[in-house]
Amino acid sequence: MVVLTPELERYTRALHKKLNLTFDILTDLHLKPAEQFRLVFVLPDYLRELYKSFGSTLDRFHDESEYRLPMPARYVIDQEWIIRASDVNADYTIRPEPSETIRLLRTLHRAARFMVKQAGAELRGSRHDVLMAQITAMQRGRSRTFPISDPFPEKWAISDLSVTRDEFRLLSMRIVSDTLAAGFLAP
Amino acid sequence: MSNLQDRLDEFKRTFESGAPPYHAPREAIEMMHRATAELKASGIEDHALKVGDRAPSFTLFNQDHVAVASADLLREGPLVVSFFRGHW
Numbered sequence: 001m002v003v004l005t006p007e008l009e010r011y012t013r014a015l016h017k018k019l020n021l022t023f024d025i026l027t028d029l030h031l032k033p034a035e036q037f038r039l040v041f042v043l044p045d046y047l048r049e050l051y052k053s054f055g056s057t058l059d060r061f062h063d064e065s066e067y068r069l070p071m072p073a074r075y076v077i078d079q080e081w082i083i084r085a086s087d088v089n090a091d092y093t094i095r096p097e098p099s100e101t102i103r104l105l106r107t108l109h110r111a112a113r114f115m116v117k118q119a120g121a122e123l124r125g126s127r128h129d130v131l132m133a134q135i136t137a138m139q140r141g142r143s144r145t146f147p148i149s150d151p152f153p154e155k156w157a158i159s160d161l162s163v164t165r166d167e168f169r170l171l172s173m174r175i176v177s178d179t180l181a182a183g184f185l186a187p
Numbered sequence: 188m189s190n191l192q193d194r195l196d197e198f199k200r201t202f203e204s205g206a207p208p209y210h211a212p213r214e215a216i217e218m219m220h221r222a223t224a225e226l227k228a229s230g231i232e233d234h235a236l237k238v239g240d241r242a243p244s245f246t247l248f249n250q251d252h253v254a255v256a257s258a259d260l261l262r263e264g265p266l267v268v269s270f271f272r273g274h275w
Binding site for chain 2: 001002003004005006007009011012013014015016017024025026027028029032033034036037038039041043044046047050061062069070071072073074075076077078079081082083084085086088089090091092093094095097098099101105108109
């Protein structure tokens with residue numbers, strides 16, 4: 001868990017101490033990752049003047065003379081770098097519930113443990129049997145098709161045992177996390 | 188403990204009532220509402236990265252000036268990345 005803000009380190013240091021946080025606040029100076037996540041907007045002139053009148057000057061806090069800000073956002077990213085949950089709101093007074101994020105994290109952790117268990121089973125049985133059993137179990141649990149976009153499906157859907165153990169582990173992780181996350185995220 | 192949004196709504200009600208300690212003027216609140224409505228109408232939310240997209244990597248300094256890389260955090264498990272504007 002990390003929190004990104006365009007604020008300078010002298011302010012994040014004070015905030016971190018004040019709130020006694022157990023996770024890091026990272027300074028996204030000049031909004032580089034915020035731009036990559038496409039969250040950045042420019043404050044309109046009238047709001048800029050208003051904030052200045054409150055003493056909230058972004059040049060001081062952010063070294064940001066262009067008065068850009070990120071929309072508030074919360075992302076959950078799995079170990080394959082895929083975004084599993086995203087909450088972005090242009091209205092900064094609305095924030096996602098932490099309990100929802102924690103629920104998804106638990107799901108992803110369970111998926112990771114399942115993946116390790118399956119990788120162990122794979123060593124004892126034939127790869128194909130384990131894969132097919134896993135796919136059947138997944139399909140029984142969820143009627144969805146697997147949103148997997150990689151070159152492996154043709155390989156494992158038929159009795160082709162040429163996948164390596166590392167590929168298998170990667171694949172199991174994707175199947176399980178995609179399926180569970182899809183189930184979790186759908187209302 | 189009540190949920191986060193309830194507490195935020197409570198704060199917003201107090202702030203927008205113009206009561207102490209904030210004494211927010213009516214015109215200021217209207218400007219804030221206008222800016223939020225305009226931003227929402229711009230469609231910017233639809234362009235943000237979303238579920239299924241690949242997350243960009245980053246390395247940034249934490250509050251103690253230690254460089255933190257998302258790649259290192261992801262090796263330990265799934266990662267929550269939260270963006271906020273600042274303490275002000």
